[in-house]
Amino acid sequence: MQYTSLVTGGAGFIGSHVVTHLIQQNHKVIVLDDLSGGFKENVHPKAIFKEGAITDTQLVNALFEEYTFDYVYHLAAYAAEGLSHFIRKFNYQNNLIGSINLINASVNHAIKCFVFTSSIAVYGDQKLPLQEQQKPQPEDPYGIAKYAVEMDLENAHKLFGLNYITFRPHNVYGPNQNIGDKYRNVVGIFMNQILQNKSLTVFGDGNQSRAFTYIDDVAPYIAKAPAFAKAYNQTFNIGSDIPTTVNTLAQEIATAMKTEVHIEHLEQREEVVHAYSDHSKFSSIFNPSPETPLQEGILKMVDWVYSHGARESSTFENIEITKNLPESWKS
Incomplete structure (x- = not known):
């Protein structure tokens, strides 16, 4: 059917x-x-x-x-x-x-x-x-x-x-991601910045963690x-069970793309510092395969990124409130 x-x-x-x-x-x-x-x-x-x-x-x-x-x-x-x-x-x-x-x-x-x-x-x-x-x-x-x-x-x-x-x-993260979107998807943002020989921009100290x-x-x-x-x-x-700091993510991506890490720390923005979740309920129903290790997943995405090239970062044209808007998002 x-x-x-x-x-x-x-x-x-x-x-x-x-x-x-x-x-x-x-x-x-x-x-x-x-x-x-x-x-x-x-x-x-x-x-x-x-x-x-x-x-x-x-x-x-x-x-x-x-x-x-x-x-x-x-x-x-x-x-x-x-x-x-x-x-x-x-x-x-x-x-x-x-x-x-x-x-x-x-x-x-x-x-x-x-x-x-x-x-x-x-x-x-x-x-x-x-x-x-x-x-x-x-x-x-x-x-x-x-x-x-x-x-x-x-x-x-x-x-x-x-x-x-x-x-x-x-x-x-992975292939088909819009790496030119500077507001979301930090894995794609970092890869796009490396392709353009730019520093990796990190809000705050980079110790915030997510399970990529x-x-x-x-x-x-x-x-x-x-x-x-x-x-x-x-x-x-x-999603993944293993949290990783943004600083560690930057290092993993730089290593996969065979370049040195150059981080530019920006002013801390309003965000949850640490976020990762339990997936036991999902596993009990869907019986998933073992998750893809971060290094392996990054390498797969790097292959796709190199084959497609950098994307120009877009700027959101209809900001409704400018008060407390991060400086890097104003231009």
Whole structure:
């Protein structure tokens, strides 16, 4: 049986990998992406590409009318946690209201399951490792928006019977990542800076830590999630178990790219210092393969980066609040 799936953000980083895995599972895949952070070249050639935004209610409804979707994989988001403080309206329109458009259409068209990629940003600064039973306490508008969507999905399930699966990935890196985005994805930022013979810019002392996760440890499980009945209407942390400081990450990337480390420390920005999560709940359902070691994942991404070259760092043109905006983001 062939299923028909909508993948929002399917020209972006994680979304494009999910699309590839769905195609390999014989899904008919329709990709909706506005190309604000993704690239059409990322989209699998067997997928049907529709350029547009999830905030376009008329377009979203038209797609649900044109195709009988079995599953919706919602990965479209502007995932810049730090910047979200300064683009609050944009953040909520794209990451919350756009998501509600999709949820409404999914209820109205009785899809089988809505797979949502949230973020560990919903937790905020809590006892580590972060666990699903902890009450989310997001500290930035991005995390607030993600948690609001999670709560709306719970409500839609209770009231309308919409099945969902929510994943909270973190610090994912790998091929197809937009290394030209200076606001997010530090692995790509560092690689892009090295390609341009620039110093690696680090906010604060660099001792903040994250568990950096290779894309192959995330995308396949998101794609096949609806096949796991026990995962329905559940939330799962997904990603690496091993935290690494930003300073150590910089050294690993410089070593992989055969260059010296030159770090420029910038003023500390508003962010959670340490964040990594527990994945025992995910493992109990999905029985994942061993995670990709950081050095191995970085080398794989370096091969892809060298084959594609540097990207010009883009500047967000619609900053809504300039108060306390980091100096490096003002130009």
